[in-house]
Amino acid sequence: MTKIGIIGATGYVGAELLRLLLSHPKVEIAALSSVSFEGQEISNVYKNFLNKTNLVCETAEDVIEKSDVIFTALPHGLSEDIAKKAIDSNKICIDMGADFRLSNEEEYELWYGKKFTQPEIHASSIYGLPELNRAKIKECSLIANPGCYPTTIELGLMPLLKNSLIKLDNIICDSKSGTTGAGRGLTLNTHFPEENETFAPYKVGAHRHTPEIEETLSVMAKEKVNVTFTPHLLPINRGILSTIYCSTKDTVNLEEIHKLYVAAYKDEPFVNVLPLGEIASIKNVRLTNDCHISLHLNHRKDQIIVVSTIDNMVKGAAGQAIQNMNIILGFEETDGLNLIAPAF
Known part of the structure; x- marks a missing residue:
């Protein structure tokens, strides 16, 4: 052991x-x-x-x-x-x-x-997003486990960026997180009367996950990527949902984009691309190491909208860290992580 x-x-x-x-x-x-x-x-x-x-x-x-x-x-x-x-x-x-x-x-x-x-x-050190750096992680003894917000955004955008399908200077990442993301320390904005029955952004235009997101997306795209990232605090304990807006380079066929995502993640044990018409939800990934992704098109058909959701404490932190450990030690990647979300 x-x-x-x-x-x-x-x-x-x-x-x-x-x-x-x-x-x-x-x-x-x-x-x-x-x-x-x-x-x-x-x-x-x-x-x-x-x-x-x-x-x-x-x-x-x-x-x-x-x-x-x-x-x-x-x-x-x-x-x-x-x-x-x-x-x-x-x-x-x-x-x-x-x-x-x-x-x-x-x-x-x-x-x-x-x-x-x-x-x-x-x-x-190696950035520990397994879906991007699995081969490097296997040979490494110092892993930088990704941030929770970046995990949703990076997994949500990777197939688009690797296939050069979107413009790189106007990506908008609108993310919402449960309050556990703020940690166990007491702060006013996570105090129950301040957080309950409300919803608001924070650190607008200046969140520390921004450079991590931009650096990793730039690696995927092989050129500089700029994002507008705005986090929000939800009155729930755990979970992150990111809605990502991307301007396309050419006319978009959503069915083809969906096939591209399914192919990109078909061998990934923790990334699930939902059927077209379904919408990713925090409820369905809660207490799991899963990431659910749904794909959408705006009415003008010139903008792809990606919805990506995880449990911020599992795939966004502890679960992903165990996934990295499993890779390094040669275990089954799913060891200790065969988790199913509660139905309600």
């Missing part, structure tokens, strides 16, 4: 990762760490783990020493030094924060206000 460690185990992503990994058939949880709850059993923090695990939160150093694979579920700026220690100890590190998602240090400093602290290991 491969030994797994989670650093940042008491945040929402860390707790979701632990929940999923406890049911994985080929790994065992060796150690957890949490600065806020060091010395406490994880079941004291999250009661859903009562009688499931008696692990006590330790230090990050303990986790690295005891584990073969280390997941870091930390705010940006805190993973680089830990990743360096893990790599130097010949361990695999899968970072679920933002520290390795951008290849350009100037972009990272612009959007996150920090320089790389371990620039020498950035060149060896």
Whole structure:
């Protein structure tokens, strides 16, 4: 059994990762760490783990020493030094924060206000979108797990970009997320009276996922892609739905586009292209590692509208991280991730 460690185990992503990994058939949880709850059993923090695990939160150093694979579920700026220690100890590190998602240090400093602290290991990291980089992920020991919003947008657009079917300077990404995306820390905008029975955008024109989206889409298109990205906060716990508007280069045949998507994702275990006429919904991917995509055409037939939806805590975070781990270790990619959404 491969030994797994989670650093940042008491945040929402860390707790979701632990929940999923406890049911994985080929790994065992060796150690957890949490600065806020060091010395406490994880079941004291999250009661859903009562009688499931008696692990006590330790230090990050303990986790690295005891584990073969280390997941870091930390705010940006805190993973680089830990990743360096893990790599130097010949361990695999899968970072679920933002520290390795951008290849350009100037972009990272612009959007996150920090320089790389371990620039020498950035060149060896791979962006962990399996549907794009599976072959590279297999050979890598440092993975940058994608952001949740970017996952929906990148999967939603990849077939169009790889086949040069849309204009690259006017892509509009209108995304909505459940409140778990904001993390476990208390903030005013996620306070129940502020969030319940309302709906609004936030960080309009300046969300930190923008450069990640643009960089990855540019890799797919093999030329510079610009997007307008606006996130919104939904009064639900989990789930992301992105509606993406793309201007086409030529006259569009939606049936042919649909065939292209079906062919592109036919061997992908977690990406489902819905039949024409159906609309992707958060309900149908909740608590799963699935991405549902539906394709639409505006009335003028000069704009493709892509709807892409995932569970932000699973395919948008913990599930995708496990998918990356499975690829690296040579497991079945679906191990621990054969999850079905509740019917209601």
